[in-house]
Amino acid sequence: MDAPERSNLTGRTYRIRWRWRVFAILWTAWGALAWGRVLSTEVLGNEDPIWWHFVVASLWIIGGILWIAHVFKATVTLFDDAIESYGLFGRAKLRFDEIHGRREYVVTGGGEDGGTTQYFKLEPNDDRLPTLDFVRDYDFDNIFYEWFKKLPDLSAMDKLKGRGT
Numbered sequence: 001m002d003a004p005e006r007s008n009l010t011g012r013t014y015r016i017r018w019r020w021r022v023f024a025i026l027w028t029a030w031g032a033l034a035w036g037r038v039l040s041t042e043v044l045g046n047e048d049p050i051w052w053h054f055v056v057a058s059l060w061i062i063g064g065i066l067w068i069a070h071v072f073k074a075t076v077t078l079f080d081d082a083i084e085s086y087g088l089f090g091r092a093k094l095r096f097d098e099i100h101g102r103r104e105y106v107v108t109g110g111g112e113d114g115g116t117t118q119y120f121k122l123e124p125n126d127d128r129l130p131t132l133d134f135v136r137d138y139d140f141d142n143i144f145y146e147w148f149k150k151l152p153d154l155s156a157m158d159k160l161k162g163r164g165t
Contacts, residue, residue, distance in 0.1 A: 012078040014138040016071045024071045028064025035061060076138055078147065083122065085132045092130035100125040101152035104136075123154060 035057035042049040070088040077084045084093040103121040118136040 012141070012143065014076045014140050014144065016074050016135075017137050017139055020137055021068075021071045024064065024067040028061060028068055031057060031060030031064050074134075074138075076134055076140075076144075078144065083132065085134050092132055094122060094124055094129060094132055098124050098126065098129055099151060101154040101157070102148060103153075103155050105155075120148065122151070 035054075038053045038057050041047050042053060066088065074087045075085075077086070081097075082093055082095045083099075084091060100123045103123065105119050105121065107117045107119065109115045109117075120132075120134055120136060122132040124131060
């Protein structure tokens with residue numbers, strides 16, 4: 001990548017889209033309402049308490065809180081010479097000269113109506129370095145996509161190797 005192009009990248013930080021942030025909050029609120037219902041009907045009301053209702057509602061809320069923390073904290077940042085992925089449980093950074101190439105892949109949920117999640121992956125040229133894997137649900141701009149598309153497409157290279165070319 002040329003030096004003038006790198007200057008466009010300095011400090012570009014991308015966050016997870018707002019629709020996922022709102023959804024995480026609504027998911028957690030729904031769990032809190034369910035927990036409140038369990039509390040009011042099974043503890044304070046006339047129904048016999050069922051222990052797994054408490055467990056499921058509590059796990060729902062805990063999972064929701066962790067999800068909220070993740071969607072508000074996670075970032076992908078492009079620097080002049082590196083890219084960094086920062087999440088709830090850690091941070092990984094690759095300098096541009098450490099990137100072997102890129103991949104894009106989709107993970108499909110189970111069942112008939114299982115949704116799909118698209119991922120970007122940056123593979124290092126040294127196995128001791130971290131691989132950056134992040135969902136496509138960040139507010140990436142054209143500058144990011146142009147930078148990403150300039151990296152070698154490792155999946156396409158694998159397909160060419162498979163043909164014996």
